[in-house]
Amino acid sequence: MDLPESEERYIRDYVNxxxxxxxxxxxxxxxxxRRVLGRTHEIYDVHGASTRWWVITDPxxxxxxxxxxxxxxxxxxxxxxxxxxxxxxxRNLRTRTKNTFRRPGVVIVRQFKL
Structure with missing residues (x-):
């Protein structure tokens, strides 16, 4: 597959x-x-001086x-x-959100569930 120079540079810089x-x-x-769960993952074969890598995007x-x-x-x-x-x-977001609503002396009219 031909690779645009900017794409090759991005992958090379990341590996380096x-x-x-x-x-x-x-x-x-x-x-x-490959498109999986609505996200496209690009896959690269990168040769280093002594190693070879698979580089996968998103993230x-x-x-x-x-x-x-x-x-x-x-x-x-x-x-x-x-x-x-x-x-x-x-899980961390749910914990932080839950703890935000539970402060002493604060009355909550309605607590929303995530």
């Missing part, structure tokens, strides 16, 4: 900020995209290919991790 100075990104190849993260031999494995983990993070964020 996340990897050691002696293992910077070389070859960047877009291998595809962007990278995964060692030695840990995830197939891109689909990395994508499955990526989506699961995102769901878990949303769950924790939702």
């Amino acid at each position: 900020t996340q990897s050691p100075d002696d293992d910077q990104a070389g070859l960047v190849q877009k291998i595809g995209s 962007t993260n990278l995964y060692l290919q030695t840990d995830f031999p197939k891109a689909e494995h990395a994508l499955t983990f990526h989506i699961g991790l995102g769901v878990m993070m949303l769950n924790v964020a939702d």
Whole structure:
């Protein structure tokens, strides 16, 4: 797949900020995209000096290919991790919202449930 220069630069810069100075990104190849739960995840194969990465977007993260031999494995983990993070964020929001309404000396006419 041909890659626009700006897209390749974004992926390369991301990998370079996340990897050691002696293992910077070389070859960047877009291998595809998958639409899951209404979100499109772009998948890249990135070669470093001594490692290879899967880079998956929305949100962007990278995964060692030695840990995830197939891109689909990395994508499955990526989506699961995102769901878990949303769950924790939702739980934290509910806790903060619930505690906001329970202050001593404050009368609440109606408490809304999220």
